[in-house]
Amino acid sequence: MSPLLKIRAERDQMSAIERRIADYILENAHLLRDYSSQQLANALKISQSSVVKFSQKLGFKGYPDLKYSVGESIARGDGETNGSAEPVRDDPHAALAESLWHRKSQAEQETRLINPASRIDAIAAAIDAAGKVFVIGLGEDGIPARAFAIRLSLLDILTVHHFDPVLMAAGIAGASAGDVLFAFSEHGNQPALCQIGRQFRERHGKLVSVTRHTANALCTIADFPLLVSAHDERAHIEPLLYQSALRHLLDMIFVLLCERGERLAQLDGNLERIRAMLEH
Known part of the structure; x- marks a missing residue:
């Protein structure tokens, strides 16, 4: 290491x-x-x-x-x-692409380091066993939340996605023991999400927080904190590293779910139905 x-x-x-x-x-x-x-x-x-x-x-x-x-x-x-790999060509676009790829690769390595395999396996198992999976993200956090919710739905996992905390508060009223809530919040300090997380856990559901690797209120109350490490002094680069590392982390969970039971066959069937709809 x-x-x-x-x-x-x-x-x-x-x-x-x-x-x-x-x-x-x-x-x-x-x-x-x-x-x-x-x-x-x-x-x-x-x-x-x-x-x-x-x-x-x-x-x-x-x-x-x-x-x-x-x-x-x-x-x-x-x-x-130094934040960049030595470019192998003089093309300025190639140098930029190599530098960005290198920084994203570092962020993904750091993120994998702080999320043990046992935690990733436990999250995949909890999703697979859940009756329902709730997903919420506010603002920019809503983009990866929505993408993840769609992927779960393609695996025939009953997914309830909201980007409004009031609607989610109403939605979790129907939560049961063993259900899972994914709360996306980069900095983990949104009071509304923390309140929803506590209410969900009171119903004996499993809370998965998705935040940066910082001390924050949301990951403190989570059963399974998913942590993202992505740093760069350049304000326009750091969000790209965060999004890339987060996507890689969620992709790992998705692939683990695909390899469970009949999930892959369910995914193939749903994708085929979607293709048929788009062709007509």
Whole structure:
């Protein structure tokens, strides 16, 4: 596991001092081999013990182990920190495409790292066993929510999708034990969704939150928090990374569902009926 990927994935959960250390390492990873823990501390104007504790929090015995692991990662070409891959052509569009693909790939790796396979399997099992799956997302979060709801419907999973919290509050009145609610909220701090989530859990339903990998109210109350890690200093790039990593995460759940029982045959049948409708 690349230490640079781990640092990026865990950054949003770090304290202010830890984020300063993380950012410095990510930006100067190729220089880290020349730094002792004291020199790194001096560069950041923090205590040496803060550097040591940071290393241990990441699972290393100390700073030397972290430094060695980062050096190995760079030698392998893992987790580059400059935000772009070296373009193989001079075409400016090719360079842009390669850079964007590289950043999306990093975001997907980070996101996969913080969502254990056991959690993904448990979510797929809960959906498969549910009588109904409720899906809600407000504003821009409504776009991936709607796409996911459609995909579930194509698998013959009874799906109730709303983009209005009032309508969803009314909808979950008919929820039963074992039903599943997917609540999409990038930052996880919308009071209405948190209230709906609590009401749903009172009915013994399973709440799946879909948020960034930050401390937020929605993922705190969820049975299964799905977390997305996507970071970039450029305001126009970061949302693209978030959407890409989120889509990849949801695609994994969809593929797992397709491989359960008769779901794939149900998908094929529904797609065939849709094609027949479009051809007439």
